[in-house]
Amino acid sequence: MSLLTLSGVAGGYGDVDIVTGINMHVDAREIVTIAGTNGAGKSTLIKAVMGYLPRLSGRIEFDGHDLRSLSTEKRAGIGISYVPQVRNIFSTLTVLENLQVVEKVADSRKRIAEMFDMFPALASRRRTQAGNLSGGERQQLAFARALMSSPRLILLDEPSAALSPALTELVFAEVRKLPATGAAVLMVEQRARQALAFSDRGYILDSGKIVLTDTGSALLANEKMAELYLGSKPVEPVQAS
Amino acid sequence: MDWINITNAAINGIVLGLLLALPALAVTLVFGIARFPHAAVGDYMTFGAYTAILVQSFMSASLVAAALIASAATAFLSLFFYAWVFRSLSQRSPVSSLIASIGVAFAVRSVITFFAGQSQYVIEAPLVRAWNFSGVRILPTDLYVAATAVLALAAVFFMLHFTAFGRRMRAVADNPELAAASGIRVREVMITLSVIVGAFCGLGGMLMGFKAVVLPELGWELILPIFASVILGGIGSPVGAVCGMILFGISQEIASLYVGASYKLVLAFVVLLLVLLIRPQGMFGKIIAVR
Ligand SMILES: Nc1ncnc2c1ncn2[C@@H]1O[C@H](COP(=O)(O)OP(=O)(O)O)[C@@H](O)[C@H]1O
Numbered sequence: 001m002s003l004l005t006l007s008g009v010a011g012g013y014g015d016v017d018i019v020t021g022i023n024m025h026v027d028a029r030e031i032v033t034i035a036g037t038n039g040a041g042k043s044t045l046i047k048a049v050m051g052y053l054p055r056l057s058g059r060i061e062f063d064g065h066d067l068r069s070l071s072t073e074k075r076a077g078i079g080i081s082y083v084p085q086v087r088n089i090f091s092t093l094t095v096l097e098n099l100q101v102v103e104k105v106a107d108s109r110k111r112i113a114e115m116f117d118m119f120p121a122l123a124s125r126r127r128t129q130a131g132n133l134s135g136g137e138r139q140q141l142a143f144a145r146a147l148m149s150s151p152r153l154i155l156l157d158e159p160s161a162a163l164s165p166a167l168t169e170l171v172f173a174e175v176r177k178l179p180a181t182g183a184a185v186l187m188v189e190q191r192a193r194q195a196l197a198f199s200d201r202g203y204i205l206d207s208g209k210i211v212l213t214d215t216g217s218a219l220l221a222n223e224k225m226a227e228l229y230l231g232s233k234p235v236e237p238v239q240a241s
Numbered sequence: 242m243d244w245i246n247i248t249n250a251a252i253n254g255i256v257l258g259l260l261l262a263l264p265a266l267a268v269t270l271v272f273g274i275a276r277f278p279h280a281a282v283g284d285y286m287t288f289g290a291y292t293a294i295l296v297q298s299f300m301s302a303s304l305v306a307a308a309l310i311a312s313a314a315t316a317f318l319s320l321f322f323y324a325w326v327f328r329s330l331s332q333r334s335p336v337s338s339l340i341a342s343i344g345v346a347f348a349v350r351s352v353i354t355f356f357a358g359q360s361q362y363v364i365e366a367p368l369v370r371a372w373n374f375s376g377v378r379i380l381p382t383d384l385y386v387a388a389t390a391v392l393a394l395a396a397v398f399f400m401l402h403f404t405a406f407g408r409r410m411r412a413v414a415d416n417p418e419l420a421a422a423s424g425i426r427v428r429e430v431m432i433t434l435s436v437i438v439g440a441f442c443g444l445g446g447m448l449m450g451f452k453a454v455v456l457p458e459l460g461w462e463l464i465l466p467i468f469a470s471v472i473l474g475g476i477g478s479p480v481g482a483v484c485g486m487i488l489f490g491i492s493q494e495i496a497s498l499y500v501g502a503s504y505k506l507v508l509a510f511v512v513l514l515l516v517l518l519i520r521p522q523g524m525f526g527k528i529i530a531v532r
């Protein structure tokens with residue numbers, strides 16, 4: 001059985017459905033990428049899983065739980081973490097407080113020490129207000145905060161957005177390590193070619209519908225699709241918006 | 242005007258500012274965390290003052306008992322209105338909550354007027370002589386009022402910055418969606434916030450009863466100075482709210498030496514305007530961020 005299953009999911013913010021007829025799944029310790037043009041509804045889909053959408057129909061199951069009956073904080077409590085596209089840290093709290101604030105961590109002190117081992121750049125800045133961190137440090141803190149709860153599923157919304165190509169490499173290297181920590185990854189990425197290259201599977205979203213799904217390598221090999229949705233060049237030169 | 246009069250006025254102003262800092266802090270916390278200007282804090286104060294009078298006339302003359310019961314009763318009132326009104330409005334625009342809070346303010350005032358009428362009450366305090374330091378007069382009652390307010394304010398600052406609960410509150414103020422995704426029960430934070438708001442307004446109202454006669458309009462008439470001081474301090478900044486309120490108190494009391502009681506409010510507002518012209522963001526950077 002899959003870790004996360006969406007069946008016939010539709011939803012949005014107001015009267016119109018932004019996403020419709022979504023069937024997808026994520027298995028344990030899998031990396032799954034959602035690609036698609038701007039405004040396709042990728043973030044909306046992630047928000048549906050985390051419980052932020054005011055309007056939703058269909059079924060979302062996580063590890064035997066019916067997610068739709070759970071509040072966002074309960075979803076966090078059963079092992080789902082979320083790194084939003086923007087505002088993904090508490091910028092008025094210190095680095096340390098950003099980690100301490102995560103609830104339901106069995107041994108918070110030990111876990112924080114582990115996070116500082118994993119992200120040494122954060123350790124030296126633990127008393128710094130998170131709003132004063134550099135772009136790369138912020139992204140590391142966002143990851144560390146999401147990892148605090150030792151989640152089984154991490155939702156990443158464009159982790160490379162606004163990062164330089166070099167930092168993107170670093171962030172993707174961190175994403176690759178996540179399955180080893182026991183977490184599956186469901187990720188939205190603008191730099192889809194790069195992301196699919198290390199993803200187990202991918203979904204391509206267009207106008208709120210899944211138009212194609214396959215393994216990461218097969219999606220990259222499908223030239224017509226790749227040109228349509230992933231940009232025509234092998235390495236995407238444009239910065240993610 | 243010699244310096245002794247000015248010093249006395251400044252002392253009065255500090256005491257007034259400190260006690261009004263209680264509702265001002267409540268306003269700034271609600272603004273930072275629940276994101277709306279809470280217009281009922283003044284009438285929560287009135288409710289606290291009348292509760293204290295009620296306790297004094299029927300149960301006990303003890304000021305400590307009156308203060309505790311006034312705070313607790315007002316906390317309960319605030320919690321009641323959270324559960325009944327503000328909770329369901331939290332997903333709507335801040336304007337809905339603001340309008341609702343004005344409605345709550347009217348309702349509380351009307352009920353108080355219905356039962357208490359327009360007669361003037363005072364909170365019984367032991368009569369004591371002011372200490373006189375070559376003309377500079379300090380009333381022991383004022384000292385107690387100021388000390389109580391300082392203690393309560395310090396407790397909230399300690400809670401905000403040194404406890405897990407305060408950390409949660411600041412996280413919700415900073416980024417409610419991320420707070421929920423971190424497992425923080427936002428509703429629990431809102432409930433505690435309501436209790437703090439009520440307790441602070443109740444205590445502030447009772448302390449105000451030492452300085453003024455208690456009428457149903459007691460708190461409502463203070464709401465403008467309170468809001469102005471919160472803006473002066475920097476909206477959403479707890480330290481700013483306290484300092485803004487003290488500056489307001491001092492300006493008002495010193496102004497009253499020159500222009501008489503009916504215009505002192507006007508002069509205090511002029512001071513606030515001048516500060517805001519120089520520093521439009523208020524005196525303090527935001528401690529609690531507001532989107
Ligand atoms: N909070 C919101 N309220 C209303 N509409 C929204 C909101 N967020 C996104 N949308 C709309 O939903 C559509 C999909 O947005 P989004 O899921 O963010 O796209 P993507 O992440 O694929 O770029 C867009 O048309 C956008 O305007």
Ligand SMILES: [Mg+2]
Nearest residue numbers: 042043044085
């Ligand atoms: Mg998006």
